[in-house]
Amino acid sequence: MTLTLDDLNHIAATENERLGSYKHRINICVAAGCLSCGSGELKAALKDGVKQRGLEERVLVKGVGCMGPCSKGPLVAIHPGNILYQGCSVADVDALLDSLDAEPVEQLRCPANQPFFTKQRKVVLENCGTIDPERIEEYIGAKGYEPLYVALRKMTPGEVIEEVSKSGLRGRGGAGYPTGLKWSTVANAVNETKFVVCNADEGDPGAFMDRSVLESDPNRVLEGMAIGAYAVGANYGYIYVRAEYPLAVKRLKKAIVQAKRIGVLGENIFNSGFSFDVQVRLGAGAFVCGEETALIASIEGHPGKPRPRPPYPAASGLRGCPTLINNVETFANIAPIIRNGGDWFSQIGTTESKGTKVFALAGRVKQTGLIEVAMGTSLREIVFDIGGGIVQDGTFKAVQTGGPSGGCIPEQFLDMGVDYGSLAKVGSIMGSGGMIVMDQHSCMVDVARFFMEFCMSESCGKCVPCRVGTAQIHELLVKIISGRGGISDLAMIEELCSLVKETSLCGLGQTAANPVISTLRYFRDEYLGHIKDKKCVANSCAKAAITEDL
Amino acid sequence: MNPSANLPPRQATVNDALSRILTFKINDRDVSARDGETILSVASRYNIKIPTLCHLDGLSPYGGCRICVVELKQSGKLVPACITCPQEGAEILTHSQRVVESRKKILELIFSERNHVCAVCVSNGHCELQQLATDLGLTHIHYAYRYPHLAVDASHHRFVLDPNRCVLCLRCVRVCAEIEGAHTWDVMGRGISSQIIADLNQPWGSSPTCTSCGKCVQVCPTGALSEKGKSVAEMVKNQEFLPYLQEMRDKKHY
Numbered sequence: 001m002t003l004t005l006d007d008l009n010h011i012a013a014t015e016n017e018r019l020g021s022y023k024h025r026i027n028i029c030v031a032a033g034c035l036s037c038g039s040g041e042l043k044a045a046l047k048d049g050v051k052q053r054g055l056e057e058r059v060l061v062k063g064v065g066c067m068g069p070c071s072k073g074p075l076v077a078i079h080p081g082n083i084l085y086q087g088c089s090v091a092d093v094d095a096l097l098d099s100l101d102a103e104p105v106e107q108l109r110c111p112a113n114q115p116f117f118t119k120q121r122k123v124v125l126e127n128c129g130t131i132d133p134e135r136i137e138e139y140i141g142a143k144g145y146e147p148l149y150v151a152l153r154k155m156t157p158g159e160v161i162e163e164v165s166k167s168g169l170r171g172r173g174g175a176g177y178p179t180g181l182k183w184s185t186v187a188n189a190v191n192e193t194k195f196v197v198c199n200a201d202e203g204d205p206g207a208f209m210d211r212s213v214l215e216s217d218p219n220r221v222l223e224g225m226a227i228g229a230y231a232v233g234a235n236y237g238y239i240y241v242r243a244e245y246p247l248a249v250k251r252l253k254k255a256i257v258q259a260k261r262i263g264v265l266g267e268n269i270f271n272s273g274f275s276f277d278v279q280v281r282l283g284a285g286a287f288v289c290g291e292e293t294a295l296i297a298s299i300e301g302h303p304g305k306p307r308p309r310p311p312y313p314a315a316s317g318l319r320g321c322p323t324l325i326n327n328v329e330t331f332a333n334i335a336p337i338i339r340n341g342g343d344w345f346s347q348i349g350t351t352e353s354k355g356t357k358v359f360a361l362a363g364r365v366k367q368t369g370l371i372e373v374a375m376g377t378s379l380r381e382i383v384f385d386i387g388g389g390i391v392q393d394g395t396f397k398a399v400q401t402g403g404p405s406g407g408c409i410p411e412q413f414l415d416m417g418v419d420y421g422s423l424a425k426v427g428s429i430m431g432s433g434g435m436i437v438m439d440q441h442s443c444m445v446d447v448a449r450f451f452m453e454f455c456m457s458e459s460c461g462k463c464v465p466c467r468v469g470t471a472q473i474h475e476l477l478v479k480i481i482s483g484r485g486g487i488s489d490l491a492m493i494e495e496l497c498s499l500v501k502e503t504s505l506c507g508l509g510q511t512a513a514n515p516v517i518s519t520l521r522y523f524r525d526e527y528l529g530h531i532k533d534k535k536c537v538a539n540s541c542a543k544a545a546i547t548e549d550l
Numbered sequence: 551m552n553p554s555a556n557l558p559p560r561q562a563t564v565n566d567a568l569s570r571i572l573t574f575k576i577n578d579r580d581v582s583a584r585d586g587e588t589i590l591s592v593a594s595r596y597n598i599k600i601p602t603l604c605h606l607d608g609l610s611p612y613g614g615c616r617i618c619v620v621e622l623k624q625s626g627k628l629v630p631a632c633i634t635c636p637q638e639g640a641e642i643l644t645h646s647q648r649v650v651e652s653r654k655k656i657l658e659l660i661f662s663e664r665n666h667v668c669a670v671c672v673s674n675g676h677c678e679l680q681q682l683a684t685d686l687g688l689t690h691i692h693y694a695y696r697y698p699h700l701a702v703d704a705s706h707h708r709f710v711l712d713p714n715r716c717v718l719c720l721r722c723v724r725v726c727a728e729i730e731g732a733h734t735w736d737v738m739g740r741g742i743s744s745q746i747i748a749d750l751n752q753p754w755g756s757s758p759t760c761t762s763c764g765k766c767v768q769v770c771p772t773g774a775l776s777e778k779g780k781s782v783a784e785m786v787k788n789q790e791f792l793p794y795l796q797e798m799r800d801k802k803h804y
Contacts (some may be wrong), residue, residue, distance in 0.1 A: 249745065303737070306635050308613050461718065461737070461744035462614045468659040471742040472693050492693070499655050502628045503616045 003263035005149055007295040008140060011262070015141035022060040024100050025079040026050075030063035030128065031215045032208075032247050033369075038089060039063075039074035043095040045090045046076075049097050059100065065216020066302040067129035069116060070369035075131070077106075086110035115385035116367050117203045119236035121348065121374040123356045124332045128370075133251050136258035140345065145264045147338035151227045152272040160231040161187060164334065166342030168354030173199055173290075173327030174405065175507070176353075176420040183447035185314040186232040189322035194234035196225050197318065197325045199295060200241040200248070203287040204403025205454060207434030209358040210328035212370045214241065214248035217332070218255035222278060224331030226265065227338060229276045232324050237276065240295050242283040252280055287339075287404075287458035291506045292317075292325045294460065305460045327432065329358055347376030353419035357430070363400075363437035364391050376417035379409065383437055393444035394439035397538075403432025404451045405511035406457075407518025408444060427518040429511070437463060439465070443538040448516045455497055455512035466509030469500035473516060480527060481541050483534040494520065574640040574645075589620055589631040589642060600644050601653065601682055604719035605632040606769055608792035610728055615719055616623065616656050620644045628652060642700030654686050662693040663742070664700070665714040666772070672785045679717060680772075700745070705755030708778055709767050711746070716774035718744055722766035729795060734760040746774075765791070 019025065028034075028043045046061045067075045072086035076096065082533050083106040088096065095105045115324070122128075131138040151160050165180025186194060198221060202210040214221060223403040225237045241249050256278055259265040267275045288294045289304040296318050317323025333355060337345045346354045353375040362368050365387030373382060379399055383389070390396050400406040401418075407428035409416075416422050420430050438447065456470040473496050479485045497513035504510045520527060529535050570585035576593055583592040588611070593600050604615040613633040617756060620631045624640035628649065636642060660666075660679065668674045682688075700713040720737070723746070727733040734757050738747040748754040767775040768787050774787055798804070 288740075308630070457741055459741035461739070461741045462612075464614065464616050464656050464659055464663075464718075467718070467741055467744065468663045471696065472659065472662065475694060475696075496657070496693075497654060499659075501657060503619055503652055505613060505616075505630075 002268050004271065005153075007263075008145060008149060009063045011137055012141045012143070015135075015137040019060070019138075019141070023058040025060045025062065026096070027062060027064040027067075027077040027079065027130070027457050029065070029067050029073060029075040030133075031066040031128075031212055031225075032071035033066065033070035033212075034075055035247070037073045042074050042076070042088055042093070045093045046096065049093045051055045053097060055097075055100075059097075062132050062136070065128040065133050066125070066212040066370050068120075068125075068369045068371060070111065071367060072110060072369075074106055074108070074284075075139075077248040082112060084110040086114055114388075115381075116371075116388065119377070119381055119386050120372055121356050122372050123345075123348070124213060124220075124329055124338050124358050125216070125370070125372045126215035126336070127220065128212065131217065133216050133218055134254055136219055136255060136262060136264075139217070140262075141341070144335070145223055147260055147335040148223050148226055148264060149270050151230055151338050152270045153253075153408070154337045157187060157233065158336065160227060160245050163342040164231070164337060167333075167337045168342075168349075169333055169337065169345065170331065170353065170420060171327060172329035172333070172357070172430065172432065174402070176430055179326065179330055182230050182314060182326070183228065184549055185312075186234075186322050186324040193236075193319075193321045193522070194232055195318045195321055195323040195540045196229040196232065196237040197295065197299070197313075197323055198225055198237065198239040198293075198328060198331055199290060199292065199325055200239055200245075200328045201283045201290040201295060202245075202328070202432060203242065203288075203458075204405075204432055204434040205291050205451075206360060206362045206436045207403055207432055208360045209370065209433045211248050212360075213246050213328050213358070214245065214252055218248075218252045219259065219334060220332045221328055222255060222259055222265065224334035225278060225324075226269070227334050228324055228326065228331065230272075230274050232322075234324065235275050235277065238281050238299055239277040239278060239317070240281045240283055240289070240299060242285065242289075244285065249282065250282060256280070286460070287454075288460045288506070288508050291508055293506070295325070296323065303460075305462050306508075308505060309483060321322045329433070350417060350419045353430075357418070357433060359433045359435045361387050361435050361437070363435075364394060364439040364441070365389065366391055373418070375419045378415050378417050380414040382418065382435070383414070387437060390437070390439045394441065394493055396428055397438045397440055397442055398444065398447075399433065400428075400436040400438065400447065400515070402429035402514070403434045404454045405429055405507065405514055406431045406434075407514050408438070408447060408522065409518075410522040427514070427521055441538055442539055443536050443540040444519040444526045445477065445481055445536075446538075446541055448519045449474065449481060451515035452477055452512070455508065457513075459508065463503075463505040463509060466506075466512060467502045468511050469496050469504075470509070472496055473500070477516070480530045481536075483530065485531045487531060490520075490531065560655050563777055570635060570748055572638045574636050574638060574642065576642045578641075583636060586635055589629075589634050589636050590618060592636065593631060593644060598644055600631045601685060602632060603678065603717065603771060604721065604722075606721050606789070606792065608729070608796045609721060609724040609769070612720055612724065614661070617653055619649060619652055619656070621646050621649050641678065650686070654688055655695060657682055657686055657688055658691045660695055660717050661688075661691050662695050664696070664698060664716060671715060671773040672776045672780065672782055673715070673787075674782050676786050677697070677773060678771035682761055690750060696742075703748070703754050704752035706760070706762070706778075707755060709754070709764065710776050710778055711748075711754055712776070714774075715772045716746055717772055718746070719771060720746075721769040721771065722746065722775060725765045725769045725792075728764050730761060730763050731791070732761050732763075735766060 076085040169179040170176040294304045294306040313323040358372045367388040452474045461467045603617045611633045613640040618631040619628045621643040703711040723735040
């Protein structure tokens with residue numbers, strides 16, 4: 001017996017009825033950020049409290065995914081009414097429960113009308129923070145897996161690809177390759193076996209978009225993968241998650257088990273004749289495995305080292321078969337595109353870049369956390385409205401996007417709308433969505449050194465420019481920071497940067513120099529300050545590091 | 551459902567498609583090649599010498615050393631000749647100033663990485679790295695030497711591994727896995743701390759998988775792998791067995 005649309009609707013109705021039967025629903029964020037500051041204990045205490053008061057019939061306490069303002073955790077939201085509380089602890093349990101039929105607890109309130117929430121546009125994260133990620137029924141209750149039904153039963157694979165192409169969705173993993181084009185390339189490849197791979201090997205320092213999506217709404221990703229598999233003609237999928245995300249892995253595995261039990265994964269889904277099975281593969285901690293050919297090698301059980309392209313994975317990928325590789329966020333965009341149509345999606349964003357983008361806002365802003373904005377939103381809005389400005393009323397210096405492959409964007413570009421093209425123009429990249437804000441206390445030379453150290457230690461070591469070049473650049477940056485650098489070192493850094501960029505094998509090496517190149521472009525003064533005056537304008541490079549005997 | 555079950559054999563790779571003939575230019579000279587041939591092999595047919603290091607005929611292509619980079623005139627990209635197949639109408643420059651300078655810098659990086667001291671090396675005079683430096687006219691290294699501390703493994707009764715001379719071309723790893731079938735050698739660590747190791751990083755002499763065939767020593771381009779008891783003048787590597795073995799295997803003369 002396969003699942004029918006009636007069954008799906010029945011599950012949704014039963015679930016919504018169950019949720020509706022409670023007078024109050026207390027949602028507690030149990031994504032990694034809030035869990036780490038004690039939301040697990042808080043959830044248990046709230047459950048105990050509800051039990052002691054004999055309110056089990058009227059009050060539901062449940063864990064949900066990320067609500068966004070991670071720096072304010074643990075977060076609790078009380079429905080109906082969506083009253084959001086921040087920084088709750090076990091000591092607040094009584095106050096929270098007392099407030100249920102009375103006035104809200106003012107001292108814990110997190111105002112919902114602040115720009116952090118109002119300036120966002122949620123597509124990928126629409127279910128995050130509202131549904132219980134460990135119950136597939138809640139996902140179905142939120143109209144989940146309906147798009148899969150529509151795709152499998154009402155659309156041909158060609159029509160699905162057509163819809164994705166029409167949406168203008170571009171890969172959210174970094175390079176921004178048009179998703180529809182990638183799908184049609186894999187669909188057109190002639191081979192009996194094809195694979196779908198979801199790249200969840202998120203490794204950029206400061207980035208946690210994929211982790212949050214997997215922890216908060218794993219079914220969304222599975223559904224996107226299943227639709228993608230149907231479109232390209234694949235029956236097997238792999239999700240490559242880094243092992244440093246144990247919670248994401250646990251929830252993903254749970255979601256897969258539940259999806260198979262219900263019948264939205266497995267044999268003959270929705271009686272369409274289409275079968276799809278997904279397995280989770282764990283990465284062992286190598287950043288380079290986020291590069292698609294290294295990722296494939298790793299899934300195959302080989303050392304995670306990239307190989308030259310072409311052939312691209314779309315032609316010859318996993319085990320030599322045509323393979324569709326997309327990022328977590330890309331797959332998470334698919335269900336809404338099928339549900340609302342490609343035209344709907346293409347209305348969001350800018351001409352070149354459609355839809356929304358999830359960013360992990362971190363660094364020296366007042367409100368850090370997970371945000372989703374329409375493409376084209378200006379950096380100023382993100383940093384000063386959503387992020388609430390610089391901490392301790394400091395001065396904005398730069399925002400780093402794209403992780404170790406990206407660049408630092410100075411103040412003069414704050415009013416620029418964020419999309420693939422504009423970021424590339426100023427020497428950075430969209431990347432996977434890490435966004436680190438820096439203030440006057442950050443030394444840009446040290447920022448460049450940090451990212452170069454990262455690339456150096458994450459280089460797989462296969463090609464010489466990346467293996468030795470990054471180590472040499474790092475050495476020179478350390479030399480400059482410690483006050484031993486000369487003007488000729490700057491020239492040598494520039495020379496090495498272009499060599500590493502031009503001659504490295506894979507994306508890691510080809511982009512490793514970007515943070516150095518962009519800081520040299522906009523903050524050359526700081527380099528010269530370290531070299532000529534032996535001074536760090538940000539005063540952040542340890543005084544001891546700058547040699548006294550100058 | 552187990553995805554690894556019922557899988558077809560690995561799909562035909564680019565190298566198997568030999569039907570089409572391509573025409574393109576190398577250094578403004580019109581050349582032709584079979585579809586799937588690498589720039590390196592086409593160039594050598596036309597007597598255009600592109601320097602190589604990690605590449606060795608008879609072993610799988612690797613593309614790691616980047617010494618063989620050539621310039622694609624149209625896109626301005628630098629690509630390794632040993633693993634890149636030319637496109638129809640491509641214009642390839644094998645010795646433009648940019649290419650030659652990039653090669654030199656890459657070679658300098660290799661020299662700066664480990665302790666390549668020719669004067670005290672058993673391969674002095676018979677070293678591919680040294681020869682490359684001569685060919686490219688390298689007179690000095692302007693990058694800082696890294697001087698790593700690496701221990702020599704002399705535990706094998708016939709051979710010595712000196713990682714100070716290693717350029718991580720992985721010829722030894724490939725010949726051991728692909729030709730000898732022992733796979734004694736592999737790489738430990740990553741990036742700048744990569745190192746060639748026997749089995750799971752144990753003394754070579756105690757490796758249970760090593761057959762002491764010596765193929766790794768013969769293919770090693772430098773003095774990283776050498777034979778015990780040979781003087782500098784005697785330590786000449788013989789790589790002729792590779793094409794011979796390759797031919798015998800192709801003819802199935804096992």
